[in-house]
Amino acid sequence: xxxxxxxxxxxxxxQPMGVGLIETAMNLTRLCLFxxxxxxxxxxxxxxYGEHEIFDIIESKTASNIELAFLSNDAYxxxxxxxxxxxGDKKDIVxxxxxxxxxxxxxxxxxxxxxxxxxNMEFYSVLKIAQEFDIPAGGVFCITNYTDSNAHTDFxxxxxxxxxxxxxxxxxxxxxxxx
Numbered sequence: 688x689x690x691x692x693x694x695x696x697x698x699x700x701x702q703p704m705g706v707g708l709i710e711t712a713m714n715l716t717r718l719c720l721f722x723x724x725x726x727x728x729x730x731x732x733x734x735x736y737g738e739h740e741i742f743d744i745i746e747s748k749t750a751s752n753i754e755l756a757f758l759s760n761d762a763y764x765x766x767x768x769x770x771x772x773x774x775g776d777k778k779d780i781v782x783x784x785x786x787x788x789x790x791x792x793x794x795x796x797x798x799x800x801x802x803x804x805x806x807n808m809e810f811y812s813v814l815k816i817a818q819e820f821d822i823p824a825g826g827v828f829c830i831t832n833y834t835d836s837n838a839h840t841d842f843x844x845x846x847x848x849x850x851x852x853x854x855x856x857x858x859x860x861x862x863x864x865x866x
Contacts, residue, residue, distance in 0.1 A: 688724035711812040719820045733805040733828035748772045748825040749779035750811040770814045780804040784811030789834035
């Protein structure tokens with residue numbers, strides 16, 4: 688099953704789950720309870736913490752849920768805040784998820800030292816629910832912006848092309864798998 692966020696980030700081949708961690712968790716849980724998929728592929732946009740360029744396509748099976756306050760030692764969590772469905776030897780690019788879009792380049796560059804490369808609002812919820820229901824899962828992302836003061840403007844400017852690139856990428860992968 689292929690899923691996406693929703694609102695303005697929908698794809699003809701994907702079922703929308705909602706925007707952010709909470710909507711995604713609620714709707715994906717409901718879906719898994721009533722019609723458990725064999726595999727979940729999340730498709731969406733992402734912001735780069737600096738190592739990945741605009742319109743890069745990133746595939747990952749690992750996500751974190753680390754808030755910016757953690758980076759400045761202003762918060763901690765007793766929860767396990769990294770989840771992965773990666774069972775191979777290949778190291779994943781970790782996708783950080785939060786209900787907020789990061790805009791502080793200086794602060795977000797610290798994510799790189801933790802091995803976290805990009806951010807997407809929903810992916811942590813997707814992997815956490817997949818883990819709970821023992822469903823293999825992964826994600827495909829297209830970089831639309833950097834996590835700086837221009838994040839929203841760049842996202843708006845690049846979103847349509849990113850959706851086109853994701854559509855092409857996913858359809859190519861499906862074609863390769865069915866041949």
